[in-house]
Amino acid sequence: xxGRTTTVLTGAADGHEIRVxxxxxxxxxxxxxxxIIAGVHGSEYPGILAAIDFSRSIDPAVLKGRxxxxxxxxxxxxxxxxxxxxxxxxxxxxxxxxxxxxxxxxDVVNHLVFExxxxxxxxxxxxxxxxxxxxxxxxxxxxxxxxxxxxxxxRELALAYDLPFLVTFANKSSxxxxxxxxTAANRAGIPAFLAEAGGNGxxxxxxxxxxxxGMRNVACAMGMLDEEPVRDHQTRETKSGFWRIGKEGIFExxxxxxxxxxxGQEIGVLTDWFxxxxxxxxxxxxxxxxxxxxxxxxxxxxxxxxxxYAETE
Ligand SMILES: [Zn+2]
Numbered sequence: 001x002x003g004r005t006t007t008v009l010t011g012a013a014d015g016h017e018i019r020v021x022x023x024x025x026x027x028x029x030x031x032x033x034x035x036i037i038a039g040v041h042g043s044e045y046p047g048i049l050a051a052i053d054f055s056r057s058i059d060p061a062v063l064k065g066r067x068x069x070x071x072x073x074x075x076x077x078x079x080x081x082x083x084x085x086x087x088x089x090x091x092x093x094x095x096x097x098x099x100x101x102x103x104x105x106x107d108v109v110n111h112l113v114f115e116x117x118x119x120x121x122x123x124x125x126x127x128x129x130x131x132x133x134x135x136x137x138x139x140x141x142x143x144x145x146x147x148x149x150x151x152x153x154x155r156e157l158a159l160a161y162d163l164p165f166l167v168t169f170a171n172k173s174s175x176x177x178x179x180x181x182x183t184a185a186n187r188a189g190i191p192a193f194l195a196e197a198g199g200n201g202x203x204x205x206x207x208x209x210x211x212x213x214g215m216r217n218v219a220c221a222m223g224m225l226d227e228e229p230v231r232d233h234q235t236r237e238t239k240s241g242f243w244r245i246g247k248e249g250i251f252e253x254x255x256x257x258x259x260x261x262x263x264g265q266e267i268g269v270l271t272d273w274f275x276x277x278x279x280x281x282x283x284x285x286x287x288x289x290x291x292x293x294x295x296x297x298x299x300x301x302x303x304x305x306x307x308x309y310a311e312t313e
Contacts, residue, residue, distance in 0.1 A: 002028040002060040009116055013108040014088055016076070020113055023055040023069040031065025032122035032222050036215060037113060037181055038070065040094050041084055042077025044129030046198035050211030051127060057216075058225075065224045068117045074109055081201070083132045094126070097184035110178075118185055123157050123222060124192035126181040127211060130199025136291035137258050138210050139165035139308070141194035141240070143183030150186050158193035160221035161214035164233050165290055165308050166193075167240035200294060238308040240290065244301050245270055247279050251298035253305075259289045261307075268304060285309060 004025045011018040038044075038051035048071050055069040072078045073093055080087040089104035096103070098118075099110025118124050130136045140158040145151045158166050178184070185192035195214055198207040217229040245251055249270040261267055261283040268281035281304070291306035298304060 002026045002063075004055075004058070004060060009112050011108055011112055013103075013105040016088055016105055018105070018109055018112065019075050020073065020109060021071055022117055023071065025055060025058050025060055025063060025067045027063030027065050027224070028061050029064040031063075031224050033065055033120060034067045034219055034222060034224060035117050035121040035124045036067065036069045036127060037073060037117065037124065038127035039072035039074065039078055040126060040128060040181060041131055042072070042074050042080065042082050042086075043132045043201050044198055045201070045203040046207035047127035047129040047195070047211050048072055048078075049203055049208045050215060053208070054212055054215040062226065063224060065222070067219070067224070068121065070113055070117050073113060074106065076105070081132070094180045096178035097181045098178070098188070114184065118181075118190065119188065121185075121190055123153075123218060124182065124185040124190055125161070125215065125218060126185075126192060126194045128194060128196045128198075129207060129211075130196060130291070132201040133293055133295045134291050135199040135257055135294050136196055136306070137165060137288075138163040138197035138207065139167055139240075139290055140235070141182070141196070142166065142168050143180060143186050143192065143194075145183070145186035147186070147189065150189060150191055153191035154182070154186060154193050157191055157218050157221055158195075159235055160217045160229060161193070161195050162217055162229070162231050162233050163195065163197065163210070163214065163235060165288070166235050166237045167290075167308050169240050236288075236308065238288070238310060240306060240308050242303045243281075243284065243305040243307060245279065245281055245298050245304050246301065248300040249273070249278055249298055250296045251293070251302075251304055252296065253292055255289055257289060257292050260286070261289060262286050270298060
């Protein structure tokens with residue numbers, strides 16, 4: 001039956017109750033299934049707000065197929081204003097998909113969502129909004145997948161999201177017990193991609209609109225909405241990597257978000273607690289700066305930039 005239903009998925013782990021909101025919209029006409037998982041990191045608000053707005057904008061009478069939206073994956077990270085990790089067990093939710101029903105809090109949440117909202121979908125959007133400590137240029141990301149047809153479809157739908165960059169990660173940090181959401185979905189045969197817009201813990205209207213447009217464009221590309229997609233960008237397809245400072249200290253970036261830097265260019269300076277410069281950071285190769293860590297606090301070997309660079313580098 002067509003219509004919009006809201007549910008709270010429940011469970012328990014580590015002595016804590018689990019509550020995960022799920023919105024399901026069943027279209028009047030049969031068609032594919034789109035899953036939108038937002039709030040994967042609890043303080044990345046534009047993705048969360050866009051997922052809710054998008055779900056409310058859909059008229060089941062004209063929808064072909066069904067849309068499943070989890071607006072906030074980890075409630076405790078959302079209310080705890082947490083950065084990157086879940087405060088209950090210290091795990092990064094985007095490293096432990098598809099989850100584990102017998103694991104800790106984050107594993108159980110991810111398992112619940114993967115089985116209920118992700119499995120059986122024709123596309124999964126792993127929605128992020130830049131963490132509390134970073135500013136970024138909106139970008140899409142593709143995971144690693146052995147099945148070329150899944151990779152191709154993931155790329156096609158990620159391009160439909162219409163962001164300035166679409167990146168693949170050259171040296172992806174991986175852990176032995178899990179994957180990011182889009183990679184886990186790909187491994188289950190489901191096309192999926194990462195969508196990043198937002199940052200610094202701000203509920204930015206501009207970036208919420210970027211996500212909203214992307215979600216709508218993907219639904220259009222899947223033939224679920226009889227509307228025209230909106231294209232504002234010529235998406236650059238690149239590799240991506242992370243640049244780190246060496247010592248610990250107070251970091252000051254010397255470049256702006258979106259800048260194109262060249263090999264050897266001075267891009268940051270690290271001072272000690274007394275203001276004396278202790279390290280000048282230079283660009284190891286040509287790249288675009290797509291994310292900057294905006295807090296001056298830099299531990300030794302801390303990531304300070306995320307970059308995009310051409311395949312040939
Ligand atoms: Zn995130």
